[in-house]
Amino acid sequence: MRIYKILPRAEWKLAQTAGRFDGSAVDRQDGYIHFSTAAQAPETARRHFAGQADLVVLEIEAEDLGEALRWEPSRGGDLFPHLYGPLAATDVLRVHDAPLDPDGVPVTPR
Template identity: 80%
Template sequence: MTPIYKILSRAEWEAALQAGRFTGSAVDLADGYIHFSTAAQAPETAARHFAGQDGLVVLEVEADDLGEALRWEPSRGGDLFPHLYADLEAKAVRRVLAAPLGADGVPQLDLST
């Protein structure tokens, strides 16, 4: 099993639940795929792209459930990041975790629970 993670606003997730699918945040739509991170990559993603943003959640998805639409592509520092070239069906989300801001303004991710 390979869990991967998507950080987004609670409002975006609630809209996706209503629609039955998540089509992507603004950056995803601009890039043409939904950005995910591995557990090891997610803290840096949170610090780099979501600092100061409150009301975030983290979606946990099993990479193997996404089929051929998921591609592992080089990004930051040559690391391979999971990119989904399709909508994310809400039923594919295994867990939704809160990501409260820490004292440093960075969303705190507890992916182990």
């Protein structure tokens, strides 16, 4: 199963240089990196990233993250993927641009 991480392009560029992504400020505060499934990503984009330009969406194979990835209840009781540890840049399969739609919501992969 593929999972997705929405983040500013500048944060991804820093992660590429470092070879790993240690999470955004909210990830570090919560103690894990927040991900979404393809079905969850549009609502995540709407709630947390509306109006933010120059975002990317990282696409990762969940199974590649091993035991550090846990599925935990969040919004509405849905299980969301949370990574307890850094994300290696080499685990990212694709990087998608996330342009804003007419309502200012980043467009996520389908």
